[in-house]
Structures are given as C-alpha cells and as structure tokens.
Amino acid sequence: MSKDQVIGALLLAAGVLGILVYAYLVFLTDYALLVLKLTGFVAVGGVLAILAWIGYTLATTPPPKPIEDIEREIEQELKKEEKSETSTSQ
Numbered sequence: 001m002s003k004d005q006v007i008g009a010l011l012l013a014a015g016v017l018g019i020l021v022y023a024y025l026v027f028l029t030d031y032a033l034l035v036l037k038l039t040g041f042v043a044v045g046g047v048l049a050i051l052a053w054i055g056y057t058l059a060t061t062p063p064p065k066p067i068e069d070i071e072r073e074i075e076q077e078l079k080k081e082e083k084s085e086t087s088t089s090q
Contacts, residue, residue, distance in 0.1 A: 025035045
C-alpha cells in the first residue's frame with residue numbers, strides 16, 4: 001500500500017467518523033440546536049470570509065498595464081536585441 005493510499009484511507013475513515021459523530025450530536029443528544037447553530041454559523045462565516053478575502057484582493061491589487069504598453073515594451077526590447085546582435089556581428 002502506497003503512502004497516498006494510506007492517507008486516502010485515513011481521510012475516508014475520518015470523514016465517516018465525522019459523519020457519525022455529527023449525526024449522533026444532532027439526533028441523539030440535547031445539544032442538537034447548539035450543533036445546528038454552530039454548523040450554520042461556521043458555514044455562513046466561511047462563505048463570507050471568502051467573499052471578504054476576494055474583495056480585499058480586488059481592492060488592493062493594482063490594475064494591470066494596458067496591452068498597448070506591454071506591446072510597446074516588447075517592441076523596444078526586440079529593437080534593443082536586434083541592435084546588439086548587429087553590433088556584435090560586425
């Protein structure tokens with residue numbers, strides 16, 4: 001059995017155990033309402049945290065250069081290379 005298969009088997013076992021514990025907490029204990037509230041809070045909080053992270057990234061990332069500027073820079077570099085090749089070959 002490879003290392004990846006062992007990790008996969010452990011993840012499978014942890015997932016099934018997690019489902020069983022969650023089902024027990026929701027259906028067979030007096031903590032069902034608390035468990036459901038926590039689950040909802042974590043799910044909504046996680047989605048909103050991802051949304052906030054995307055917003056932060058968009059707000060703090062500088063806009064890209066216009067394509068015309070990039071093309072102009074590439075043309076200038078090519079001209080410099082052509083000049084240096086011509087001067088070294090002579």
